[in-house]
Amino acid sequence: MTNSKIVNLSGDGHDGAEFAALVRDAAKGDRESMERLLIRAQEVAYRFSLLVCGHPEDAEDVMQDALLKTYRHASRIRKPEAFRTWLYQTVRNACLMKRRRRVDEPSQHVSLDESVRGDGPDAQPVEVEGSARAADQQLIDEWVGVRLRKALAALPASHRVILVLREIEGLSTREVATVTGLSEANVKTRLHRARMTMRQQLEDV
Amino acid sequence: MTEKPIATCRNVLERISAYLDGDLPAAACGEIERHCRECPECAALVDGLRRTVGLCREVGRAPLPASVRDRARERVRQLMADKDGRSGMR
Numbered sequence: 486m487t488n489s490k491i492v493n494l495s496g497d498g499h500d501g502a503e504f505a506a507l508v509r510d511a512a513k514g515d516r517e518s519m520e521r522l523l524i525r526a527q528e529v530a531y532r533f534s535l536l537v538c539g540h541p542e543d544a545e546d547v548m549q550d551a552l553l554k555t556y557r558h559a560s561r562i563r564k565p566e567a568f569r570t571w572l573y574q575t576v577r578n579a580c581l582m583k584r585r586r587r588v589d590e591p592s593q594h595v596s597l598d599e600s601v602r603g604d605g606p607d608a609q610p611v612e613v614e615g616s617a618r619a620a621d622q623q624l625i626d627e628w629v630g631v632r633l634r635k636a637l638a639a640l641p642a643s644h645r646v647i648l649v650l651r652e653i654e655g656l657s658t659r660e661v662a663t664v665t666g667l668s669e670a671n672v673k674t675r676l677h678r679a680r681m682t683m684r685q686q687l688e689d690v
Numbered sequence: 691m692t693e694k695p696i697a698t699c700r701n702v703l704e705r706i707s708a709y710l711d712g713d714l715p716a717a718a719c720g721e722i723e724r725h726c727r728e729c730p731e732c733a734a735l736v737d738g739l740r741r742t743v744g745l746c747r748e749v750g751r752a753p754l755p756a757s758v759r760d761r762a763r764e765r766v767r768q769l770m771a772d773k774d775g776r777s778g779m780r
Contacts, residue, residue: 520766527762528754536749545761552765624755633745652746658711677707684735684742 500655504572505565512560519559526555529654530576535625536637536649543583550579573650573664636686644679651676697725702732706739 504525510518530551534544554575562568626634637645650661651672658676662669697705702722708714709722726733753759 516770520770523766523769524759524762527765528759531754531758531762532750548762549765552762552769556769624757628752628755629749633749648746652743653750655747655750673707680707680739680742683746684738687742687745688738 501569504569508559508562508565508568522559523552523555526551526572529572533576534580536653537646538580546583547576547579551576570660570663577664632687636683639686640679640682644675647672647675648679697721699729699732706736710740
């Protein structure tokens, strides 16, 4: 083994603390903090829309939704430490609502936690079809990388949401459990399986 | 006679995520590390998984495309301008 020392890969809560500080200052009327908070909220919405839900055309609407809800919520929040999980829950719900409204999808609710294989029509994250979307696809590939995008696409939706929240967004296991409504034990199990699948996909990287 | 690895390959596979997350006690980490010194397959698995997690984390740290950030800033500018306008009308 080349590196026998433990590397603690757990989320360090840094972003959570930064969000909480921005919320506190924004609630006190600090304009710059509010502006930074609103930009960060949109960034979260963009990444989640693309990496978990896979509809770039929805991302703009989800960003707008995150912007307005954060603006209204930030001045009223009682626990700034809980803002980050509130934001991810809000973004997740916005993505679900967009999916429900899409005319080309079944009218019934399609859960992001549903165990759908990545090759299903609703489960391809950041797969953009059609020549009009080619620019979006290129944008995403430059940002995420083709290999990682395809590896994410190979995950079941129920595992992808966990991996994105935990590894890419850096939420703690407890925060992921709060956002998804799963137990921490369930989050750990899904994360382990998602990591193993990702490793297989990225084996020669 | 060489020291028998305490952890089996199956033990490592089951606990590898907990190991990487720092969720295991020191004794359990020691078992895995001793096993990996004698088992190249498990050592490769641990290193591969660590690299995979690292790649994912890089995406989280990478700045979003400039056009996306520009649109986000523009929305904030418009929202704050609307708010200022409403405040000024009172």
